[in-house]
Structures are given as C-alpha cells and as structure tokens.
Amino acid sequence: MKKVYKNIFGEVISKAKAEKLDDYHLYYYEKDSEILKEIEFLAEDEIYNINYFMSHDEDEEQIINYLKEKSDLFDIEKKESAGDFIIATNKIYSLTVDEKPLISKTVFYHDDPENFICSQILNSETLEPIPERTTKCWYTSDENGEKYAAIEFSYQEDGKLELAIDKTPNPDNDLEWEHYEYSTFKDLQSKIPTDISYYKTARLLPETVEQE
DSSP: OEEEEEOTTSOEEOHHHHTTSSEEEEEEEOTTSOOEEEEEEEETTEEEEEEEEEOTTSOHHHHHHHHHTTOSEEEEEEEEEETTEEEEEEEEEETTTEEEEEEEEEEEETTEEEEEEEEEEEOTTTOOEEEEEEEEEEEEEOTTSOEEEEEEEEEOTTSBEEEEEEOTTOTTOGGGOEEEOGGGHHHHHTTOSSOOGGGGBOOSSOTTOOOO
C-alpha cells in the first residue's frame, strides 16, 4: 500500500509535517495504482475515523474486524454500476453507540460522480429504504456556468413526493424559491424540458434501470 499524508484541506504534505499538525489525514492507495482504499482521520496522532473503500472480492467481515482494531468509528463504502448510474452503499459504524451500522445508498451518474441524485437511509433490520429519509436533487447550471442542486425533493412515508423546492428563480434568495407537492408535480414538470418523473417518488433508480 502507498501512504500519502494530507492536511485537512486535502493538500499533500510530508509525514514529518503531518505529525506536527493537530489534525491530518492519511490516504492509503493500492500499490502501483491510484485506487484509493482507505482514509484515516487523525487528531493528535490518534485515529478518530476511517473511510474504507471495499472492492467486490473482499470479505466484509474481515474488513470490519480489521477496522475495529483501529477505530470505534468507521465507514465502509462499496460501489456498483447500474446502467448509467453508480450506487454507493455506505455502512457507518459507531461502536460506542451500537454494533449495527447506519446503512445508506447514494446514486450518482457515471459521468458526474460528485453530485448525488438520490440519497436513501435503509432500515438496519429489514434493509428496506425509509422513504421519509430519502432526498433527491435535480441539477442545472447558474448564470456563471456552475452546476448546483436547483431542485431538492423530500418524500412521505408512502414514498410519494412530499415537497419539491425549486431554487431556479433565484438560487441565492430563498424568498423567491417555489414549492411543489405530489398533486402539483405536473406544474413543476411543465417548466422542465426533460422528463423528471424519477423525482415524483422515493424510488432509488429510474424504473427502466436494473441493478447488476
């Protein structure tokens, strides 16, 4: 594994400089590659959190046992493809609170892995999504060409749209934002040239997409 030390702003620094800082991050990459496997978050040289990026050929129980030896707080992320989308499943363990993890699924477009379109919390017992803890975002660009979450969507317990907050009238002034519900979704759709029916319910993926 290749180790890279970074400060809290993500800038690469030397090990000697890192160890003089109160907080720094230690990145582990697979040998001879740029594949990131693990990030350790350290304060006063003690690990307080770990992000681990799990590949499909790894054993999850072994990874959990390995991480438990290092920290009480860690996040295991596993990615899979589904058509034009990436689904990241995260299991966040906080062992001082509970042995069971908080599980979430987050969806991105393959060509835009920075901006999520759906984030869903799962019931840790049933592994079913919790609709009222689901958030979706629709993106466009502002007058400067910067991409931003122009419409944010939240959902009811039955999975139907509860509220869509449209920021496009003026992203910087919430007094000008417009609000839509399930019953008025058609009015929102009439403003958007592309089909946004995906956002009408808390469903993780568009109906036409099958997970691998």
